[in-house]
Amino acid sequence: MDRRDFLNKGLVFAGVGLAIPILSLLSSCERTETMPVGDKLIELNLKDFPELLKVGGALKKNFDNLNSGYPIIIIRKSESEFLALSSRCTHQGCIVNLPVKPNETLDCPCHGSKFSSSDGSVIEDPTDGEKILPLQRFDTNFDSSNGILKIMLK
Ligand code: FES
Structure with a gap:
């Protein structure tokens, strides 16, 4: 794995790691909005x-x-x-x-x-x-x- 591959994979993992909490936060907001x-x-x-x-x-x-x-x-x-x-x-x-x-x-x-x-x-x-x-x-x-x-x- 060269440096470029390493950085690309690192960005993908970081993106997934951030996306999961953001998506769960958004879905909890959606529930609140649909059933206040x-x-x-x-x-x-x-x-x-x-x-x-x-x-x-x-x-x-x-x-x-x-x-x-x-x-x-x-x-x-x-x-x-x-x-x-x-x-x-x-x-x-x-x-x-x-x-x-x-x-x-x-x-x-x-x-x-x-x-x-x-x-x-x-x-x-x-x-x-x-x-x-x-x-x-x-x-x-x-x-x-x-x-x-x-x-x-x-
Ligand atoms: S659904 Fe079976 S008795 Fe009501």
Whole structure:
């Protein structure tokens, strides 16, 4: 290896060594830009969602690409309490159905999982002992003075 080769290879190694930390820094910045903290908060004015005006009412709605594009299920449990769940079935990712009637289960059309409409827990597990997880649950906050429901995504 002559001096020129040695210098060229040294520059290549130095470039790769610098490029890796710079690329990882840039990719972490990109993640921050595509999902700022503010975008994880959903605010609904209930007057725009008549399904949720009565106790027992339920709604399944997509909010752009939040929740990885899966709709969010919102159930009114009482005058002041709401339940917000991901509709993504924890078995293999199908979208679970809303309960047919208040207090009935959230059923997955793919393999028969059933989840509780009061907390998203597993009622019926179609796997052979694999044990599926409850539906992902999101915190909610309802301000009855202005009818605004806030859902905090994780
Ligand atoms: S994906 Fe829901 S039961 Fe299999």
